[in-house]
Amino acid sequence: MSLPKQARPGIAPGPRCSELHCLRCRGTLRVADGELTCEVCPATYPVDKGIPRFVPEDNYAKGFGYQWNRHRLTQLDSHCGLPISRDRVMSASGWTAAELRGKSLLECGSGAGRFTEVLCETGAVVTSFDISSAVHANAASNGHFPNLLLLQASIYDLPLPEESFDYLFCFGVIQHTPDVERTFKTLFRYLRPGGRFCVDVYAAPISYLHPRQLLRPLTKRVPPARLYAMVEKTAPKLLPLSLALSSVPVAGPGLARLVPVAIHRHLGLRDRQTVRDWSVLDTFDWFAPRYERPQTRRRLERWTRDLGLKQVSIHRNRGLYVVRGVK
Ligand SMILES: C[S@@+](CC[C@H](N)C(=O)[O-])C[C@H]1O[C@@H](n2cnc3c(N)ncnc32)[C@H](O)[C@@H]1O
Known part of the structure; x- marks a missing residue:
């Protein structure tokens, strides 16, 4: 389906808001003065730049x-x-x-x-x-x-x-x-x-121990902006090393995993900036989550x-x- 590409941040919540109900009493919600108000109980929910928040x-x-x-x-x-x-x-x-x-x-x-x-x-x-x-x-x-x-x-x-x-x-x-x-x-x-x-x-069980499992107990405590700055600085420096190791025959993938940076060889990303962006994003995603519980x-x-x-x-x-x- 091809739809016009025009972002609408800041929109008023649309008609589908009638599908939502109050978390407290399940009453109907209506839009009033930039928030959602329950018609049954005194609960209200903010609408932040067009998005209802619960x-x-x-x-x-x-x-x-x-x-x-x-x-x-x-x-x-x-x-x-x-x-x-x-x-x-x-x-x-x-x-x-x-x-x-x-x-x-x-x-x-x-x-x-x-x-x-x-x-x-x-x-x-x-x-x-x-x-x-x-x-x-x-x-x-x-x-x-x-x-x-x-x-x-x-x-x-x-x-x-x-x-x-x-x-x-x-x-x-x-x-x-x-x-x-x-x-x-x-x-x-x-x-x-x-x-x-x-x-x-x-x-x-995880198939191998990865630096993220060792470091995350510490890194998850670092405020996001600070941790991001650290990752943004180090990931692009480690990326060439990890990519080079990953192309070593047979042992490559195992060696690359010793370097604490995310790489995406298998995705065929097109240019250096894209490779770098995915790497910074996923390296941060390894180290930041409060909870990470494989099953x-x-x-x-x-x-x-x-x-x-x-x-x-x-x-x-x-x-x-x-x-x-x-x-
Ligand atoms: C690793 S991201 C994945 C996002 C997206 N599904 C993707 O694959 O690109 C995990 C997402 O789960 C959200 N999340 C965690 N706990 C949640 C919860 N209790 N209810 C709704 N979202 C939650 C986080 O805010 C985060 O955006």
Whole structure:
């Protein structure tokens, strides 16, 4: 679907706000004086540059907000000129654009919106949220899609009707939450019976010890702007070394992993600036998260059984498990 490319940060919340309800009493919300007001109880929710907010501004995912606003465009297919995010969504989920068109889809933890862009382009009716200020980066890039409703909200407390979505999509998120089992199980409340899902999670046990696992207990305590400045300075210097090591026959990948910088040889990024931007972004993404809890296949199997999910497949792809099926 081709839609006009014009960002709409600062828009007033659109008509789809009527799909939201009050977190306290589930009453209907209406827009009044730049905020959402509950028609039943005294609760109000701010609308920040056009995006309704249902979480405190200061929360455990502040580093993600910083990261995605610094790298609003880096991973968007429309920016880097390669279908990296599109291929990942479609091959991991097995969904097609034709089947998604017109269907309601919930995207959880959308970050800067690399996958929001792909999902909106299919013509699905997308509701996308993130707990962090990353929603503003997403709005600046994807706010022009008329089929997108964006919220700043947490998986643990959503102003959305349960069992209402045809599709559920969540990539790169659940390992970064304080209680991964609770997160996983909560997500499925919003999917209708018979609805399809695709969720990924860092896989455990990890296949090798990486400098990020050793350093993150320290680096996650550094304020985001300071940590980012450190990464921005060091990553471009380490990048040539890591790339050179990675091309050593046989031992290359193992040697490259000793250098604490993210590289993306397998993606075929086109120019030096793009290679550098992805590297700085992903190196920061290794070191900043408050929570990072990879999960075993056995645990994922148990959770899907507990939920009575059907046609479940759990597939390992590099360091991730992709879990998909039907509710
Ligand atoms: C590694 S980023 C992935 C973003 C995006 N899905 C992607 O793959 O580019 C993880 C995202 O999860 C969000 N997140 C963490 N906990 C969350 C929660 N409880 N509710 C909603 N979003 C959450 C973070 O703010 C962050 O933007």
